[in-house]
Amino acid sequence: MADDDKDMFICRCEEVTLREIEQAIDEGFVTVTDIKRVTRAGMGLCQGRTCTKTIARIIAQRTGKPLEEVLPKSYRYPVRPEKLQVVENEEFNDAKDS
Amino acid sequence: MMERDIVVIGSGPAGLCAAIEAAEAGAKVLLVDENAKPGGQLFKQIHKFFGSREHSAGVRGIDIGTLLLQKAEELDIEVWLNTEACGIFDQDKVWVVRDKSTSLTIHAKRIILATGANENVVNFPGWTLPGVMGAGAAQTMINIHRVLPGRKILMIGSGNVGVIVSYQLLQAGAQVKAVVEAAPQLGGYGVHTAKVRRAGVPFYTGHTVLEAHGTDHVESAVIVKLDAAWKPIAGTEFSVDVDTICIAAGLTPAVELAFGAGCRSVNSPVLGGLVPWHDESMRTSIPSIYIAGDVSGVEEASTAMEEGRMAGLSAAHSLGYLEASRYRSRFEAINHNLLALRSGMFGQKRRDAKEAIMAARKG
Numbered sequence: 358m359a360d361d362d363k364d365m366f367i368c369r370c371e372e373v374t375l376r377e378i379e380q381a382i383d384e385g386f387v388t389v390t391d392i393k394r395v396t397r398a399g400m401g402l403c404q405g406r407t408c409t410k411t412i413a414r415i416i417a418q419r420t421g422k423p424l425e426e427v428l429p430k431s432y433r434y435p436v437r438p439e440k441l442q443v444v445e446n447e448e449f450n451d452a453k454d455s
Numbered sequence: 456m457m458e459r460d461i462v463v464i465g466s467g468p469a470g471l472c473a474a475i476e477a478a479e480a481g482a483k484v485l486l487v488d489e490n491a492k493p494g495g496q497l498f499k500q501i502h503k504f505f506g507s508r509e510h511s512a513g514v515r516g517i518d519i520g521t522l523l524l525q526k527a528e529e530l531d532i533e534v535w536l537n538t539e540a541c542g543i544f545d546q547d548k549v550w551v552v553r554d555k556s557t558s559l560t561i562h563a564k565r566i567i568l569a570t571g572a573n574e575n576v577v578n579f580p581g582w583t584l585p586g587v588m589g590a591g592a593a594q595t596m597i598n599i600h601r602v603l604p605g606r607k608i609l610m611i612g613s614g615n616v617g618v619i620v621s622y623q624l625l626q627a628g629a630q631v632k633a634v635v636e637a638a639p640q641l642g643g644y645g646v647h648t649a650k651v652r653r654a655g656v657p658f659y660t661g662h663t664v665l666e667a668h669g670t671d672h673v674e675s676a677v678i679v680k681l682d683a684a685w686k687p688i689a690g691t692e693f694s695v696d697v698d699t700i701c702i703a704a705g706l707t708p709a710v711e712l713a714f715g716a717g718c719r720s721v722n723s724p725v726l727g728g729l730v731p732w733h734d735e736s737m738r739t740s741i742p743s744i745y746i747a748g749d750v751s752g753v754e755e756a757s758t759a760m761e762e763g764r765m766a767g768l769s770a771a772h773s774l775g776y777l778e779a780s781r782y783r784s785r786f787e788a789i790n791h792n793l794l795a796l797r798s799g800m801f802g803q804k805r806r807d808a809k810e811a812i813m814a815a816r817k818g
Contacts (some may be wrong), residue, residue, distance in 0.1 A: 362580045362666075369583050406573045410707055410728065425722040428729055429714075434542030436711040437489070439552050447558040 368408040371400020378412060382419050388427045389413050400440055405429075413427070459485040459533075461770050462549045462563035464540045464712065467495020468756045469748025469763035470569030476529040476767030477567075480776040484767075485561065486527070487538040487551055493527075494520040494736040495571060496591070497756060499598045502619055502647075504757055516756060540570075547743050565743055565770040566714050569763060572706035572727060572749035577611055581667030581676075582700075590703035597627040605699030609676050610634045611664055612703030614642035615755075620701060621651045631656045632695050635678055637663045637685065644801070653810040664700065665692060673698055698719040706753045716744060721815040726752030727806035734813055735790065736769035737762055745770050752812060754805055758796050765789045 364422040373396045381395050389405075389412050392398055398412060401403030409429065416427045463474045466488035474486040492498070500516020509605035527534065535553060542550040549561045574589035576582070582648035586605060590612065593604045604721055608629050610621045613636035621631045634651065639661050652658065665677040665687060710729045714720060718731040730752045731739045738745050748759035749765040768789065772782045797806035 365578065365580050367578060367582050375578075375631065404711070406709070406711075407576055410575060411578055424724075427730070430720050430729065431717075432711040432715040434544075434715055435539075435552070436715060437539040437541050437552070439539070439541060439555070439558070443552050443556060443558045447560075 364369055368396075368398035368401065370403050370407070371397040371399075371409075373398040375415070378415055379419065381385075382416055387416055387417070387420050387422065389429050391417070402440065404436065456548075456560060456562045458562040459483055459564070459777075461485070461565045461567060461767070462487065462551075462776055463560055463567040463569060463767075464488075464536075464549070465569035465748070465750075466493035466534065466536075467496065467569060467571050467748060467759065468497055468519070469571075469702060469750075469759040469766075470495070471520075471527060472760045472763030473525065473567045473745075473767035473770075474532050474763075475526050475530060475571055475704050476764040477776075478527075478532050479766075480768065480771035482771040482774060482776050483683060485533045485535065485563075487535045487540055487549075489537070489539045492534055493524060493534060493536065499591075499594050500756065501598055501623065512757075519756075519760075521773070532781070540712060541704055543712055543744070545739050546716060559645075563743075564774055565745065565767045566729075567737075567745045567747060567763075567770055568750055569746070569748045569766075570712060570750045571711040572708050572753050574702070575704045575707055577664065577702050577704050579664050579666050581669065581673070584667055584669050584673050585671065585699055585803040586669065586673030587667060587702070590616050590701040593699070593701045594620045594623060597623055598708045599809050603627055603629055604701075605673075605697075607632055607697045608677075608699045608701060609664065609695055609697040610701050610703060612636065612642070612705070613638075613648065613658060613660070614703060614705065615644055615647060617653050617701075617703035618643040618647040620703060621656065622647065622654070622790070624701075625656070632697050633678070634658045635662045635664060636660045637681060649792070659778075663687070667700055670692075673700055676700055706749060708753060710750060713739065713744070713746060713750065716741060718744060718746075720817045721812045723752055723808050723812050725804060726754070726812070730812060732812060732815055735765075736786070737766035738769060738773075743775075752805075755796070758793060758805075761789055761793045761796065765793070 413428045417424045460482040461484045463486045474484045478484045492508040497516045497520030538553045583622045596602045596604045596816040608631045664677040668675045720729045721732045745766040747762040
């Protein structure tokens with residue numbers, strides 16, 4: 358792959374390039390969760406639904422680790438992007454129900 | 456706190472069937488979906504389904520969807536649309552946000568996750584240009600919104616999604632310039648593949664897309680031949696004049712809610728990657744959480760419907776809604792249908808993968 362090609366986005370939500378991801382891997386960040394924390398890949402609007410598998414594959418190819426080891430096994434809520442204001446408006450109906 | 460016997464998340468084929476089966480057993484069901492309309496992918500499926508007659512073979516997906524919605528209405532199933540399930544807490548509390556404005560938590564004695572799957576991407580220089588999209592997105596555009604994504608299409612992937620969407624794009628009036636398949640052989644059912652081939656569309660096995668060119672949208676794509684190790688062979692590149700590139704490179708189960716809740720995972724490369732462990736009754740490692748459809752391993756709408764029925768039946772039974780004998784006979788009937796759908800040249804592989812998931816350690 359030509360050097361310029363490494364400037365293509367892998368995480369388009371957060372605009373993280375292949376080059377940045379490969380650099381992070383070479384620095385020792387070798388799980389999808391690690392890569393997310395150091396590059397923000399997977400932290401955007403789609404919350405990694407597009408790039409998680411690609412990043413896992415890039416890590417696996419570069420390190421020789423099995424995919425299963427580098428894929429995330431836990432997720433944080435909310436799994437959809439919501440405004441904080443929504444939570445602030447939470448209907449606390451416990452009191453009136455009980 | 457609001458309480459329901461069963462909260463079903465996702466109203467595609469699996470979720471609808473789960474809700475119907477559980478409601479028929481007498482459970483109080485709430486069905487939630489983030490979209491404005493129920494039915495999931497069913498209403499995009501204008502082609503006839505495969506399988507035997509009892510699995511609605513020969514019936515179009517849209518007609519199956521209409522029948523299921525009628526049934527849900529007859530059973531008076533509570534449906535919340537524009538409702539995003541954002542999390543599961545304490546194994547039995549579902550946090551939802553309605554209309555992007557109201558947050559609330561529902562106590563669900565049982566939860567059935569029928570969240571489906573997401574399309575995989577293929578990355579190549581130019582993949583972020585407007586005009587590159589998932590094949591499923593193109594199918595939504597033509598069959599739901601009646602808009603052509605472009606005039607000159609390149610399809611990446613020759614599996615069922617790739618060939619079915621290619622044919623529907625042709626029907627919608629687009630030109631399909633080529634179907635490219637990285638594997639050495641074609642991946643879709645013969646019937647669908649042959650229809651596209653008869654229309655004169657060239658298929659390139661052992662090829663992939665190298666890059667897309669264009670200034671503000673796709674104007675052409677470069678295709679290259681792959682060697683036995685799937686590496687591009689220099690000198691074999693050729694360019695095709697296209698304005699749209701559709702990617703049909705498989706699906707990944709939408710597991711965020713399940714794994715966020717703490718369901719144990721099993722790796723199933725054949726069925727799309729990490730999936731929640733589950734047993735024959737579709738129960739996960741968390742006893743109050745069931746799964747059905749693509750989230751439990753990517754298969755087809757017909758299997759998703761049967762898995763949904765199984766999850767709905769078993770969840771209702773676990774709450775005491777069915778007598779043991781009735782449960783047993785219905786369980787056997789659904790299992791029989793699933794085995795029939797997982798047989799033959801394509802099905803056996805999925806059956807083996809499914810059995811491997813169930814045989815894995817529950818953890």
